Amino acid sequence: MIYSQLLKSQKGLFALLVDPDKYSFHELKGLSQRAQKASVDIILLGGSLTSASIEQTLMTIRQHSSIPIVLFPGNALQFSPSADAILLLSLISGRNPDFLIGNHVLVSQALHESGMEVIPTGYILIESGAVTSVQYMSNTLPIPRNKSDIVVATAIAGQQLGLKSIYLEAGSGADLPVPKEIICEVRKSVDLPIIVGGGLRTPDAVRGAREAGANMIVVGNVLEKDAGLLSELVGASR
Secondary structure (H helix, E strand, C coil): CHHHHHHHCCCCEEEEEECHHHCCHHHHHHHHHHHHHCCCCEEEECCCCCCCCHHHHHHHHHHHCCCCEEECCCCCCCCCCCCCEEEEEEECCCCCHHHHHHHHHHHHHHHHHHCCEEEEEEEEEECCCCCCHHHHHHCCCCECCCCHHHHHHHHHHHHHCCCCEEEEECCCCCCCCCCHHHHHHHHHHCCCCEEEECCCCCHHHHHHHHHHCCCEEEECHHHHHCHHHHHHHHHHCC
Protein backbone atom coordinates (compact mmCIF):
# COMPACT_ATOMS: atom_id res chain seq x y z
CA MET A 1 0.00 0.00 0.00
CA ILE A 2 1.33 3.41 -1.00
CA TYR A 3 0.04 5.23 2.07
CA SER A 4 1.70 2.78 4.45
CA GLN A 5 4.98 3.51 2.65
CA LEU A 6 4.47 7.21 3.28
CA LEU A 7 3.79 6.58 6.95
CA LYS A 8 6.63 4.14 7.58
CA SER A 9 9.49 5.29 5.37
CA GLN A 10 12.48 6.49 7.36
CA LYS A 11 14.73 7.27 4.41
CA GLY A 12 12.33 9.51 2.53
CA LEU A 13 10.47 8.67 -0.66
CA PHE A 14 11.21 10.04 -4.11
CA ALA A 15 8.43 10.46 -6.67
CA LEU A 16 9.00 11.10 -10.35
CA LEU A 17 6.20 13.25 -11.80
CA VAL A 18 5.38 12.32 -15.39
CA ASP A 19 3.19 14.64 -17.46
CA PRO A 20 1.92 12.54 -20.41
CA ASP A 21 1.99 15.58 -22.70
CA LYS A 22 5.73 16.06 -22.21
CA TYR A 23 7.01 12.66 -23.36
CA SER A 24 6.72 10.53 -26.48
CA PHE A 25 6.21 6.81 -25.93
CA HIS A 26 9.83 6.23 -26.98
CA GLU A 27 11.01 8.76 -24.38
CA LEU A 28 8.78 7.13 -21.75
CA LYS A 29 10.55 3.84 -22.30
CA GLY A 30 13.95 5.37 -21.56
CA LEU A 31 12.65 7.40 -18.61
CA SER A 32 10.96 4.36 -17.05
CA GLN A 33 14.11 2.29 -17.33
CA ARG A 34 16.18 5.10 -15.88
CA ALA A 35 13.73 5.48 -12.98
CA GLN A 36 13.91 1.76 -12.25
CA LYS A 37 17.70 1.86 -12.20
CA ALA A 38 17.73 4.93 -9.94
CA SER A 39 15.38 3.27 -7.41
CA VAL A 40 12.59 5.82 -7.76
CA ASP A 41 9.90 4.87 -5.23
CA ILE A 42 6.75 6.14 -6.97
CA ILE A 43 5.77 7.50 -10.36
CA LEU A 44 3.11 10.22 -10.20
CA LEU A 45 1.11 10.51 -13.40
CA GLY A 46 -0.77 13.65 -14.42
CA GLY A 47 -0.52 17.32 -15.25
CA SER A 48 -2.36 20.62 -15.27
CA LEU A 49 -3.42 20.18 -18.89
CA THR A 50 -3.17 16.63 -20.23
CA SER A 51 -4.42 15.74 -23.70
CA ALA A 52 -2.33 12.58 -24.14
CA SER A 53 -3.84 9.25 -23.08
CA ILE A 54 -3.35 8.55 -19.39
CA GLU A 55 -4.04 4.85 -20.00
CA GLN A 56 -1.51 4.49 -22.83
CA THR A 57 1.11 6.40 -20.87
CA LEU A 58 0.53 4.21 -17.82
CA MET A 59 0.80 1.01 -19.81
CA THR A 60 4.01 2.16 -21.48
CA ILE A 61 5.57 2.85 -18.09
CA ARG A 62 4.40 -0.53 -16.79
CA GLN A 63 6.12 -2.32 -19.67
CA HIS A 64 9.50 -0.93 -18.67
CA SER A 65 9.43 -0.64 -14.86
CA SER A 66 7.87 -2.20 -11.78
CA ILE A 67 7.55 1.11 -9.90
CA PRO A 68 4.09 1.77 -8.41
CA ILE A 69 2.08 4.31 -10.43
CA VAL A 70 -0.04 6.85 -8.57
CA LEU A 71 -2.46 9.19 -10.32
CA PHE A 72 -1.83 12.89 -9.73
CA PRO A 73 -4.88 14.28 -11.55
CA GLY A 74 -5.21 17.86 -12.71
CA ASN A 75 -8.88 17.22 -13.51
CA ALA A 76 -11.49 14.45 -13.60
CA LEU A 77 -10.47 13.33 -17.09
CA GLN A 78 -7.05 12.21 -15.87
CA PHE A 79 -8.19 8.85 -14.57
CA SER A 80 -7.22 5.26 -15.27
CA PRO A 81 -8.47 2.26 -13.30
CA SER A 82 -5.12 0.57 -13.99
CA ALA A 83 -3.16 2.77 -11.56
CA ASP A 84 -2.04 1.49 -8.16
CA ALA A 85 -3.39 4.47 -6.24
CA ILE A 86 -4.55 8.06 -6.55
CA LEU A 87 -3.63 11.21 -4.69
CA LEU A 88 -7.17 12.54 -4.42
CA LEU A 89 -6.25 16.20 -4.33
CA SER A 90 -8.37 18.85 -2.67
CA LEU A 91 -6.96 22.33 -3.33
CA ILE A 92 -7.52 23.60 0.19
CA SER A 93 -5.45 26.76 -0.28
CA GLY A 94 -7.92 27.97 -2.94
CA ARG A 95 -11.63 28.65 -3.04
CA ASN A 96 -12.48 27.16 -6.43
CA PRO A 97 -15.22 24.56 -5.77
CA ASP A 98 -14.23 22.49 -8.82
CA PHE A 99 -10.89 21.71 -7.19
CA LEU A 100 -12.28 21.34 -3.69
CA ILE A 101 -15.06 18.86 -4.51
CA GLY A 102 -16.40 19.26 -8.07
CA ASN A 103 -13.92 17.06 -9.96
CA HIS A 104 -14.06 14.52 -7.15
CA VAL A 105 -17.80 14.03 -7.66
CA LEU A 106 -17.33 13.51 -11.41
CA VAL A 107 -14.84 10.68 -10.93
CA SER A 108 -16.24 9.20 -7.71
CA GLN A 109 -18.20 6.30 -9.21
CA ALA A 110 -15.38 5.17 -11.51
CA LEU A 111 -12.91 5.47 -8.67
CA HIS A 112 -15.16 3.46 -6.35
CA GLU A 113 -15.57 0.70 -8.93
CA SER A 114 -11.82 0.53 -9.61
CA GLY A 115 -11.03 -0.51 -6.03
CA MET A 116 -7.72 1.34 -6.14
CA GLU A 117 -6.11 2.86 -3.06
CA VAL A 118 -7.32 6.40 -2.43
CA ILE A 119 -5.12 8.88 -0.55
CA PRO A 120 -7.14 12.03 0.29
CA THR A 121 -4.60 14.83 0.07
CA GLY A 122 -4.73 18.48 1.07
CA TYR A 123 -3.10 20.38 -1.79
CA ILE A 124 -1.61 23.72 -0.78
CA LEU A 125 -0.29 26.05 -3.47
CA ILE A 126 2.47 28.41 -2.34
CA GLU A 127 3.80 31.48 -4.16
CA SER A 128 6.89 30.59 -6.18
CA GLY A 129 7.96 33.74 -8.02
CA ALA A 130 6.09 32.86 -11.23
CA VAL A 131 2.57 32.19 -12.43
CA THR A 132 2.56 28.39 -12.61
CA SER A 133 0.35 26.09 -14.65
CA VAL A 134 -1.63 24.92 -11.63
CA GLN A 135 -2.29 28.51 -10.55
CA TYR A 136 -3.57 29.46 -13.98
CA MET A 137 -5.63 26.34 -14.61
CA SER A 138 -7.19 26.22 -11.15
CA ASN A 139 -7.90 29.97 -11.10
CA THR A 140 -6.68 30.23 -7.50
CA LEU A 141 -4.18 32.47 -5.79
CA PRO A 142 -1.21 30.82 -4.06
CA ILE A 143 -0.51 31.59 -0.43
CA PRO A 144 2.29 34.20 -0.20
CA ARG A 145 5.61 32.53 0.63
CA ASN A 146 6.13 34.85 3.60
CA LYS A 147 2.81 33.85 5.19
CA SER A 148 3.80 30.61 6.91
CA ASP A 149 1.05 31.12 9.49
CA ILE A 150 -1.62 30.84 6.78
CA VAL A 151 0.03 27.73 5.32
CA VAL A 152 0.18 26.11 8.76
CA ALA A 153 -3.45 26.97 9.56
CA THR A 154 -4.51 25.54 6.20
CA ALA A 155 -2.58 22.32 6.80
CA ILE A 156 -4.07 21.96 10.28
CA ALA A 157 -7.56 22.47 8.83
CA GLY A 158 -6.83 19.75 6.28
CA GLN A 159 -5.90 17.33 9.05
CA GLN A 160 -9.03 18.27 11.01
CA LEU A 161 -11.13 17.55 7.91
CA GLY A 162 -9.74 14.01 7.85
CA LEU A 163 -7.32 14.32 4.93
CA LYS A 164 -4.50 11.78 4.99
CA SER A 165 -1.56 13.79 3.65
CA ILE A 166 -0.50 17.36 2.90
CA TYR A 167 1.06 18.37 -0.42
CA LEU A 168 3.04 21.63 -0.35
CA GLU A 169 3.26 22.75 -3.98
CA ALA A 170 5.28 25.53 -5.57
CA GLY A 171 4.02 24.48 -9.01
CA SER A 172 5.49 23.08 -12.20
CA GLY A 173 8.10 25.46 -13.57
CA ALA A 174 8.31 27.40 -10.31
CA ASP A 175 11.15 29.90 -9.97
CA LEU A 176 11.46 29.13 -6.26
CA PRO A 177 10.70 25.97 -4.27
CA VAL A 178 8.57 25.87 -1.13
CA PRO A 179 10.61 27.63 1.60
CA LYS A 180 12.26 25.26 4.06
CA GLU A 181 10.85 27.34 6.91
CA ILE A 182 7.31 26.58 5.77
CA ILE A 183 8.02 22.87 5.54
CA CYS A 184 9.47 22.95 9.07
CA GLU A 185 6.47 24.80 10.52
CA VAL A 186 3.97 22.48 8.86
CA ARG A 187 5.98 19.46 10.06
CA LYS A 188 5.68 20.73 13.65
CA SER A 189 1.95 21.30 13.34
CA VAL A 190 0.47 18.20 11.68
CA ASP A 191 0.91 14.47 12.14
CA LEU A 192 0.33 13.68 8.46
CA PRO A 193 2.86 12.74 5.78
CA ILE A 194 4.12 15.83 3.96
CA ILE A 195 4.74 15.79 0.22
CA VAL A 196 6.76 18.63 -1.35
CA GLY A 197 7.08 19.48 -5.02
CA GLY A 198 7.77 22.29 -7.45
CA GLY A 199 11.01 24.14 -8.20
CA LEU A 200 13.28 21.39 -6.85
CA ARG A 201 16.00 21.42 -9.51
CA THR A 202 19.19 20.61 -7.62
CA PRO A 203 20.37 18.00 -5.11
CA ASP A 204 20.80 20.76 -2.51
CA ALA A 205 17.19 21.89 -2.94
CA VAL A 206 15.94 18.31 -2.65
CA ARG A 207 18.12 17.64 0.40
CA GLY A 208 16.91 20.85 2.04
CA ALA A 209 13.25 19.95 1.61
CA ARG A 210 13.85 16.46 2.97
CA GLU A 211 15.78 17.72 6.00
CA ALA A 212 13.05 20.28 6.69
CA GLY A 213 10.53 17.48 7.15
CA ALA A 214 9.21 16.27 3.79
CA ASN A 215 8.24 12.59 3.73
CA MET A 216 8.17 12.51 -0.06
CA ILE A 217 9.93 14.67 -2.63
CA VAL A 218 8.36 15.17 -6.07
CA VAL A 219 10.46 16.16 -9.08
CA GLY A 220 9.32 16.40 -12.67
CA ASN A 221 9.93 19.53 -14.72
CA VAL A 222 13.73 19.62 -14.47
CA LEU A 223 13.97 16.01 -15.65
CA GLU A 224 12.11 16.84 -18.83
CA LYS A 225 15.20 18.84 -19.76
CA ASP A 226 17.91 16.64 -18.25
CA ALA A 227 16.88 13.11 -17.26
CA GLY A 228 20.50 12.42 -16.34
CA LEU A 229 19.98 14.27 -13.05
CA LEU A 230 17.58 11.64 -11.79
CA SER A 231 19.97 9.39 -9.85
CA GLU A 232 21.62 12.35 -8.15
CA LEU A 233 18.27 13.84 -7.10
CA VAL A 234 17.01 10.49 -5.79
CA GLY A 235 20.18 10.12 -3.74
CA ALA A 236 19.77 13.60 -2.25
CA SER A 237 16.27 12.74 -1.03
CA ARG A 238 17.54 9.98 1.28
